[in-house]
Amino acid sequence: MDPDVRDKAWEELRARVAGCRRCGLCQTRTNTVFGQGSVDTPLVFVGEGPGADEDTSGLAFVGKAGQLLTKILSAGGIERESVFICNVVKCRPPGNRTPSQEEMLMCGGFLEAQLLLLRPRIVVCLGNTPLKWLLKTTEGITALRGRWFDWRGIQLFPMFHPSYLLRNDSRAKGSPKDLTWQDVQQLKARLDEIGKGE
Numbered sequence: 001m002d003p004d005v006r007d008k009a010w011e012e013l014r015a016r017v018a019g020c021r022r023c024g025l026c027q028t029r030t031n032t033v034f035g036q037g038s039v040d041t042p043l044v045f046v047g048e049g050p051g052a053d054e055d056t057s058g059l060a061f062v063g064k065a066g067q068l069l070t071k072i073l074s075a076g077g078i079e080r081e082s083v084f085i086c087n088v089v090k091c092r093p094p095g096n097r098t099p100s101q102e103e104m105l106m107c108g109g110f111l112e113a114q115l116l117l118l119r120p121r122i123v124v125c126l127g128n129t130p131l132k133w134l135l136k137t138t139e140g141i142t143a144l145r146g147r148w149f150d151w152r153g154i155q156l157f158p159m160f161h162p163s164y165l166l167r168n169d170s171r172a173k174g175s176p177k178d179l180t181w182q183d184v185q186q187l188k189a190r191l192d193e194i195g196k197g198e
C-alpha cells in the first residue's frame, strides 16, 4: 500500500476510535486507547483492553503490566519503541473485567483494520482474550503459547499476558515466567530470520 494512503487511513481510523460510542464502554472511559509505537514494524502486540493507567493516559501498556512487558522485551533484545502495541478493545472495561463478546464484536473491527493497515509479519497475542478473538479457538493460552499460527497470512504467536506473570512470580523451570523467557527468545529468533529475508 502507498505509504501516504496508509498514513491517511491510519489517522482516519484513529479519529474514528477517539469518537466511538458503539458500545457501553464509552460511558465509563476517560480516554480511548488506540495503541502506540512504530507503524513501520514487523511486530505487533495485542492485549485485552486498557487498565486504569491506560484509561487515564490514553496509552497502551503503561501500567505495571506494561512496564514488565517492556522489561521482558528488552531482556530478549527487542526495543519496545520498535513495535506497535494495542488491545482488542479500545476502552477500559470497568474493574478490568474481561470484555464481553458483544463489546469485542463492536470493537474488534478496529483491531482488524489496524492489523490490515500495519501488515506486520508477526502478531503476538498476550493472553487468552486476543488469542481467542483472533484465532476463534476455544483452547486457552496455556495450551497454545509458544506455538505459531496463521492469521490472514500473518504469523500469530501467543504468549502469556504480563499481568498473569505479575500474579505468578516464580522463576522455576516450567513456570509462566520461565516459559515466557523461552517464548521471547523464540520470538526474537523468528524476527531475526525475517530481518535476514527469511
Ligand code: SF4
Binding pocket: 017, 020, 021, 022, 023, 024, 025, 026, 032, 089, 090, 091, 103, 106, 107
Ligand atoms: S470499546 Fe471500542 S466499540 Fe466500544 S466504545 Fe470503545 S472504541 Fe467504541
